[in-house]
Amino acid sequence: MITIKNESQIAKMRKAGVLLHGVLEELRKEIEPGVTTLHLDQMAERLIREGGGIPSSKGYEGFPFSICASVDDQVVHGFPNKTKLRKGQLLSIDCTCILDGWQSDSAFSVVVGGGSPENQQLVDVTERCFWLGAQQAVAGNHLGDIGHAVQAYAESFGYGVVRDLCGHGIGTEMHEDPNVPNYGNPHRGVRLQPGMTITIEPMIAMGTWRVNQLDDGWTIVTRDGRPASHYEHTLVITDGEPEILSYPGMKVSEVLK
Numbered sequence: 001m002i003t004i005k006n007e008s009q010i011a012k013m014r015k016a017g018v019l020l021h022g023v024l025e026e027l028r029k030e031i032e033p034g035v036t037t038l039h040l041d042q043m044a045e046r047l048i049r050e051g052g053g054i055p056s057s058k059g060y061e062g063f064p065f066s067i068c069a070s071v072d073d074q075v076v077h078g079f080p081n082k083t084k085l086r087k088g089q090l091l092s093i094d095c096t097c098i099l100d101g102w103q104s105d106s107a108f109s110v111v112v113g114g115g116s117p118e119n120q121q122l123v124d125v126t127e128r129c130f131w132l133g134a135q136q137a138v139a140g141n142h143l144g145d146i147g148h149a150v151q152a153y154a155e156s157f158g159y160g161v162v163r164d165l166c167g168h169g170i171g172t173e174m175h176e177d178p179n180v181p182n183y184g185n186p187h188r189g190v191r192l193q194p195g196m197t198i199t200i201e202p203m204i205a206m207g208t209w210r211v212n213q214l215d216d217g218w219t220i221v222t223r224d225g226r227p228a229s230h231y232e233h234t235l236v237i238t239d240g241e242p243e244i245l246s247y248p249g250m251k252v253s254e255v256l257k
């Protein structure tokens with residue numbers, strides 16, 4: 001069931017988004033060769049709790065950490081660990097928090113220490129896929145318009161669009177209806193209405209879109225071992241541009257201008 005959020009509920013999701021955005025910006029600054037993803041995980045949990053929130057990934061269906069940290073061929077849901085990050089690795093950080101009962105969910109990817117133009121292009125294209133998808137996230141459009149925009153741009157670079165995982169509705173639960181695929185056909189699927197809160201989260205692979213799950217029951221990796229990138233925000237559908245709740249003040253039209 002898709003629920004439409006009212007203004008006071010959206011105001012709470014806005015606050016959760018402000019908290020999450022601040023946390024992810026702090027993590028981004030901390031990332032450099034030699035840092036461990038377990039350190040980033042502990043930092044995320046501390047910052048979320050200091051902000052009055054709860055890291056909602058921790059304990060979610062048994063997931064043991066506050067962030068997902070996925071390196072290179074790991075697409076999403078990687079476990080933070082004590083291995084030092086190395087220059088040129090493609091690191092994706094995904095974090096979800098609850099504040100006052102309402103969720104926010106966001107992810108970004110970086111090339112650790114810079115220096116891999118191939119990985120950097122994948123990161124940049126994945127981010128742009130998000131913004132092109134978000135541009136379609138307007139009342140009256142359909143979910144297929146979002147997926148189509150993401151897919152068309154990613155595939156124009158020869159990249160693979162991961163099919164097995166999708167964006168999603170979000171609210172008091174991390175995962176609500178509807179599913180928000182990163183592929184699709186224009187004018188197809190659920191019609192978007194003001195007050196729908198969803199995530200758009202392109203997972204883009206340099207090679208094949210086919211993935212496997214590791215024996216840890218969580219980590220998703222590409223089948224060909226090539227890198228993948230992830231970018232995600234929580235947003236609310238309006239009659240005009242969507243409001244990017246987990247990127248306060250940022251407008252789709254600013255990014256795409």
Ligand code: MF3
Pocket residue numbers: 056057058060061063067068077094095096105106201232
């Ligand atoms: N944040 C993820 C998403 O984008 C979900 C994380 S699964 C968890 O949907 F187990 F880590 F919580």
Ligand code: CO
Pocket residue numbers: 094095096105106107232
């Ligand atoms: Co997420």
Ligand code: CO
Pocket residue numbers: 105167168199201232
């Ligand atoms: Co999500």
